[in-house]
Amino acid sequence: MKRFKSRPNSWQDHWTRKARKEKYPARSVYKLEEIQRKYKVIRQGAAVLDLGCAPGSWLLLASRLTGSRGKIVGIDLQAVTIDLPPNATALKGDIFAPRGQVAAALEKSFDTILSDMAPATTGNKVVDAARSLELCRQALAIACRRLRPGGNFVCKVLQGSDFKEFTNEVGKLFKRRHNFKPRSSRKASREIFVIGLDRLRSGN
Numbered sequence: 001m002k003r004f005k006s007r008p009n010s011w012q013d014h015w016t017r018k019a020r021k022e023k024y025p026a027r028s029v030y031k032l033e034e035i036q037r038k039y040k041v042i043r044q045g046a047a048v049l050d051l052g053c054a055p056g057s058w059l060l061l062a063s064r065l066t067g068s069r070g071k072i073v074g075i076d077l078q079a080v081t082i083d084l085p086p087n088a089t090a091l092k093g094d095i096f097a098p099r100g101q102v103a104a105a106l107e108k109s110f111d112t113i114l115s116d117m118a119p120a121t122t123g124n125k126v127v128d129a130a131r132s133l134e135l136c137r138q139a140l141a142i143a144c145r146r147l148r149p150g151g152n153f154v155c156k157v158l159q160g161s162d163f164k165e166f167t168n169e170v171g172k173l174f175k176r177r178h179n180f181k182p183r184s185s186r187k188a189s190r191e192i193f194v195i196g197l198d199r200l201r202s203g204n
């Protein structure tokens with residue numbers, strides 16, 4: 001047991017094993033689970049947009065949380081290959097260049113917009129943080145246009161020099177804004193979730 005605790009990957013193994021056992025394709029599901037427990041970002045019957053949805057764990061959890069009256073649409077550069085419940089759809093596309101069904105999905109209104117999008121990492125912290133922020137700004141721009149008043153926003157950010165500016169932008173659109181680091185997110189990782197609750201009517 002002691003040996004297990006001291007293994008560098010024991011933390012990762014724990015969440016990966018749990019995800020496999022509970023039939024989720026990725027351990028990232030536990031980050032959304034913690035966010036939901038604390039902030040109740042997804043309501044029964046809600047319309048949810050999941051940006052960066054592959055391989056599909058957040059789609060599965062969001063589908064459970066909304067119940068059958070809810071509707072979840074995911075978008076990702078990668079195809080989602082798992083079987084999805086009837087109230088969840090995954091579309092393949094780039095949120096910077098939406099076309100066809102992706103463009104049509106982004107014309108709808110949502111109660112919750114989630115973004116777990118991550119750039120292909122280079123290992124250069126400054127570059128990776130800047131690319132992550134571009135994705136976050138695009139997610140926030142979509143939220144500005146498509147999130148209903150009272151709606152909630154969850155966005156994963158790799159913290160870099162413009163992080164504070166981004167959190168301020170989120171703060172202007174919502175009644176409450178929180179930065180949250182889930183227990184299931186690696187301590188060493190610079191990722192954090194910026195959460196906007198209760199979209200203001202007048203925010204832009």
Ligand SMILES: C[S@@+](CC[C@H](N)C(=O)[O-])C[C@H]1O[C@@H](n2cnc3c(N)ncnc32)[C@H](O)[C@@H]1O
Nearest residue numbers: 052054055056057058076077094095116117118
């Ligand atoms: C950490 S994964 C998401 C995991 C997902 N939340 C789950 O639980 O299964 C990040 C995803 O962001 C996607 N992504 C990155 N840039 C994107 C873009 N421009 N448009 C759409 N998806 C993007 C990647 O393809 C990748 O699948």
